[in-house]
Amino acid sequence: MSVLIFVENWDGKFKKLSFELISYGAKVAEMLNTEVVALSVGYVEESELVKLGNYGATRIISAVSDNMNVFDSQAYTSIIADIAKQEHAKVIILSNNNSGKAVAPRLSVSLKAGLGAGVSKLPLSIDPFIVYKKVYSGNAFSNLMIKTDISILTLAQNSFELIETANNAGITKVVIDWNGLSVKTKVIEVQKQSGKILLTDADVVVSGGRGMKSPDNWPPLAELADLLGAATACSRPVSDEGWRPHEEHTGQTGKIIAPNLYFAIGISGATQHLAGVSSSKFIVAINTDKDAPIFSAAQYGIIGDAGKVLPKLVEAVKELKGK
Amino acid sequence: MKILVCISNVPDTTTKVRFVDDYKKLDITGIQWVINPWDELSLTRALELKEDPSNNIQTVTVAHVGLVSAEPTIRKALAIGADDAIRINAEPSDSFFVAAQLAQVLNTESYDLILCGIESSDFNGSSVGGMLAEFLGYPSVSSVSGVKVENGQFFINREIDGGKEIVSITTPAVAIVQKGIAKEPRIAAMRGIMMARTKPLKVLEPTAMESLTEVVGYEMPKPRAACKFVDSENPRQLIELLQNEAKII
Ligand SMILES: Cc1cc2nc3c(=O)[nH]c(=O)nc-3n(C[C@H](O)[C@H](O)[C@H](O)COP(=O)(O)OP(=O)(O)OC[C@H]3O[C@@H](n4cnc5c(N)ncnc54)[C@H](O)[C@@H]3O)c2cc1C
Ligand SMILES: Nc1ncnc2c1ncn2[C@@H]1O[C@H](COP(=O)(O)O)[C@@H](O)[C@H]1O
Numbered sequence: 001m002s003v004l005i006f007v008e009n010w011d012g013k014f015k016k017l018s019f020e021l022i023s024y025g026a027k028v029a030e031m032l033n034t035e036v037v038a039l040s041v042g043y044v045e046e047s048e049l050v051k052l053g054n055y056g057a058t059r060i061i062s063a064v065s066d067n068m069n070v071f072d073s074q075a076y077t078s079i080i081a082d083i084a085k086q087e088h089a090k091v092i093i094l095s096n097n098n099s100g101k102a103v104a105p106r107l108s109v110s111l112k113a114g115l116g117a118g119v120s121k122l123p124l125s126i127d128p129f130i131v132y133k134k135v136y137s138g139n140a141f142s143n144l145m146i147k148t149d150i151s152i153l154t155l156a157q158n159s160f161e162l163i164e165t166a167n168n169a170g171i172t173k174v175v176i177d178w179n180g181l182s183v184k185t186k187v188i189e190v191q192k193q194s195g196k197i198l199l200t201d202a203d204v205v206v207s208g209g210r211g212m213k214s215p216d217n218w219p220p221l222a223e224l225a226d227l228l229g230a231a232t233a234c235s236r237p238v239s240d241e242g243w244r245p246h247e248e249h250t251g252q253t254g255k256i257i258a259p260n261l262y263f264a265i266g267i268s269g270a271t272q273h274l275a276g277v278s279s280s281k282f283i284v285a286i287n288t289d290k291d292a293p294i295f296s297a298a299q300y301g302i303i304g305d306a307g308k309v310l311p312k313l314v315e316a317v318k319e320l321k322g323k
Numbered sequence: 324m325k326i327l328v329c330i331s332n333v334p335d336t337t338t339k340v341r342f343v344d345d346y347k348k349l350d351i352t353g354i355q356w357v358i359n360p361w362d363e364l365s366l367t368r369a370l371e372l373k374e375d376p377s378n379n380i381q382t383v384t385v386a387h388v389g390l391v392s393a394e395p396t397i398r399k400a401l402a403i404g405a406d407d408a409i410r411i412n413a414e415p416s417d418s419f420f421v422a423a424q425l426a427q428v429l430n431t432e433s434y435d436l437i438l439c440g441i442e443s444s445d446f447n448g449s450s451v452g453g454m455l456a457e458f459l460g461y462p463s464v465s466s467v468s469g470v471k472v473e474n475g476q477f478f479i480n481r482e483i484d485g486g487k488e489i490v491s492i493t494t495p496a497v498a499i500v501q502k503g504i505a506k507e508p509r510i511a512a513m514r515g516i517m518m519a520r521t522k523p524l525k526v527l528e529p530t531a532m533e534s535l536t537e538v539v540g541y542e543m544p545k546p547r548a549a550c551k552f553v554d555s556e557n558p559r560q561l562i563e564l565l566q567n568e569a570k571i572i
Binding site: 010070071072073074077096097098099101102103104105106107108109110112113114115116117118130132133134135136137138139140141142143144145146147148154184185186187188189190191192193198200201204228246249252253254255260261271272275278281282284285295296297298299300301302303304305308309312313315316317319320 | 334336337338340342360361417418419422441444445446447448449450451452453454456457458462463464465466478481482483484485486487488489490491492493496499502503534535536537538539540541542543544547548550551552553554555556558559561562563564565566569571572
């Protein structure tokens with residue numbers, strides 16, 4: 001028996017997200033009194049792979065092939081399913097990110113294993129296996145019982161702390177017969193966004209709404225983000241009107257994020273907006289309207305005009321950070 | 324070519340969610356039911372593609388797994404412009420069950436492209452599209468932000484961590500869509516509403532299939548502590564609180 005964790009790599013590197021998954025998986029394995037097997041697919045150097053041991057992986061499987069050239073959900077499903085069978089995985093854990101969402105449901109059918117998508121806590125119990133997940137776009141949570149022998153979970157991003165342990169995990173190499181997988185997707189073009197902190201990776205996010213009044217008012221917001229090492233985001237109307245790029249739109253119909261700190265500046269806090277940001281650990285709101293719903297979601301607030309408050313905030317951060 | 328759009332019937336996104344039966348069931352009193360926002364956008368894009376004759380798309384069908392109470396939502400999809408609809412007459416008990424029912428439809432009727440939303444706004448399962456593809460052995464592309472047709476082939480934009488990719492895919496295939504697929508959802512015009520009444524809505528009986536998961540209870544989100552206000556003349560205090568109290572920056 002084992003807990004199997006699919007850890008994605010980005011150009012051969014892991015991210016905080018990968019270590020979060022392993023930390024989480026190690027705790028689940030503890031509940032089940034079993035070992036933690038990390039599965040990496042695609043070429044990753046050994047010095048990078050061993051890092052997975054530092055967060056609790058007891059074994060690492062590195063599945064590689066020279067021909068892999070596209071993220072094909074079907075092919076990845078088949079690779080993970082094979083290893084899951086071989087490892088007698090009782091629980092399979094993936095991230096609730098783009099690739100986890102693409103693969104986990106397929107895996108669920110392939111292994112006939114119930115799926116708990118976007119869990120944000122450890123299982124509430126393991127017999128029966130009950131997980132805690134968001135429903136109604138964050139307006140409620142459900143206790144979901146997985147009735148099958150094997151459970152598949154996708155972990156909501158940024159919902160679990162890193163836990164370091166010194167583990168000397170052994171690495172097993174597995175060679176994948178990529179050509180035998182009859183891959184049906186083909187990459188035509190890749191457009192990478194470079195240099196910027198990814199919204200979905202960021203610990204701090206500074207976000208502006210219609211209360212920012214005009215795209216010309218963004219420089220102090222961007223400067224605040226820069227100083228804090230934060231990503232920038234916005235509400236839907238702001239991206240609809242082309243004030244900011246669509247990639248920045250957060251909310252039910254945009255990106256769903258869970259940073260440690262979210263600044264909502266000139267954002268009213270409509271339920272559809274909150275659906276994308278309410279899992280943030282802390283929310284700071286700046287708004288002229290003391291009754292704006294965003295203040296019910298926020299821990300810290302300033303009632304005031306963003307145009308006046310932002311420059312002062314920038315100065316304060318500069319000072320306190322000693323810049 | 325034919326497109327199938329899978330639609331989920333969900334409470335309007337502004338609904339105040341409440342539960343009955345000791346937090347075991349959703350309180351449906353007063354709820355307005357709508358097409359899941361992603362599915363509305365999928366349908367919009369499917370219709371846009373059909374309108375360009377060079378894309379050679381003959382029909383856009385919508386499919387729903389649900390009881391007769393969902394028919395107003397299905398009629399709405401027809402009013403927006405779908406050609407016909409299929410309803411599989413069963414309570415959508417979990418994503419696996421729903422996907423299995425949809426797969427049954429596709430075993431008798433073939434479509435070139437099947438569109439599902441990235442998640443339903445009620446169950447937030449992010450599941451049905453991928454499950455359906457696996458049941459059928461079709462390829463699937465997730466996080467789709469654009470679909471177009473060129474020379475009879477589908478080209479799909481998808482979001483990847485830190486960028487975008489354009490991929491081509493062999494059909495039949497499932498595309499699981501999110502933001503970007505269409506700009507604004509199309510709304511039904513009067514003429515569409517009139518026509519919807521006479522468009523075919525086929526009702527199929529479900530196949531026997533178990534569910535793999537079951538909601539045993541609901542919980543409301545923990546109320547957050549009251550907001551602490553900082554004087555707008557002194558934002559420095561905010562930064563100090565974030566550093567010393569929240570210990571977050
Ligand atoms: C199906 C559906 C899905 C949706 N999905 C999303 C989504 O994913 N994301 C999203 O964001 N929205 C979404 N919406 C839209 C949502 O309902 C709101 O309309 C939107 O979030 C409002 O954006 P806003 O807060 O920027 O603007 P507004 O509602 O216009 O609010 C502006 C705020 O700024 C404040 N303000 C004004 N002037 C100033 C100033 N000088 N300084 C500081 N504050 C000021 C105002 O008091 C107000 O609170 C969706 C809607 C629907 C129907
Ligand atoms: N009952 C249903 N009938 C038809 N399609 C559905 C149903 N439930 C979900 N779907 C489709 O699956 C997508 C994702 O739903 P979910 O897996 O519940 O998050 C939705 O956007 C729909 O396209």
